[in-house]
Amino acid sequence: MVDASQDAAAPFVDFQDVWLAYNEELLRANHFAVEAIDLKVRRGEFIAIVGPSGCGKSTFMKLTTGLKMPSMGKIRIDGQNVTGPLKISGMAFQAPSLLPWRTTVDNVLLPLEIVEPYRSNFKAKRKEYVERARKLLQKVGLAGYEDKFPWQLSGGMQQRASICRALIHEPKMLLLDEP
Numbered sequence: 001m002v003d004a005s006q007d008a009a010a011p012f013v014d015f016q017d018v019w020l021a022y023n024e025e026l027l028r029a030n031h032f033a034v035e036a037i038d039l040k041v042r043r044g045e046f047i048a049i050v051g052p053s054g055c056g057k058s059t060f061m062k063l064t065t066g067l068k069m070p071s072m073g074k075i076r077i078d079g080q081n082v083t084g085p086l087k088i089s090g091m092a093f094q095a096p097s098l099l100p101w102r103t104t105v106d107n108v109l110l111p112l113e114i115v116e117p118y119r120s121n122f123k124a125k126r127k128e129y130v131e132r133a134r135k136l137l138q139k140v141g142l143a144g145y146e147d148k149f150p151w152q153l154s155g156g157m158q159q160r161a162s163i164c165r166a167l168i169h170e171p172k173m174l175l176l177d178e179p
Contacts, residue, residue, distance in 0.1 A: 011040035020032060093162070104147070111169045142164075
């Protein structure tokens with residue numbers, strides 16, 4: 001038997017008739033944020049979801065990362081049923097959402113501090129992780145800003161730091177919400 005996560009022909013993202021109502025009352029009223037999503041995305045494929053404000057783009061991303069569970073339907077990512085937040089995903093939101101009391105490099109390091117398997121080794125590997133974060137920040141033009149706080153960065157610089165935070169743990173899936 002071939003493991004679906006290793007089978008190149010199997011979809012990496014697989015939405016099967018996915019519907020989401022944000023609460024039980026809305027579900028009873030048949031008021032859905034997204035309806036009947038059927039989508040298959042292959043490993044390595046790049047897609048863009050385009051539409052007007054309020055059409056469900058951000059909701060789709062929350063479903064894809066396991067931050068929201070569907071009211072109906074089934075979601076599989078990398079061959080596994082989605083049952084909660086995924087560790088294999090990185091996400092950058094429309095607003096950078098950097099923590100104001102943390103420096104740029106410390107904001108980028110945040111996923112490594114809270115997500116396993118990195119969290120268990122964070123103290124022992126901190127120097128290695130800081131170097132990784134600094135290299136990412138350099139790649140996006142933020143060399144020299146690693147020790148600055150978010151309020152000392154422009155909006156575009158904050159967004160690039162947020163993208164670095166989404167990439168720091170080398171996710172298998174990257175989702176960007178109007179970054």
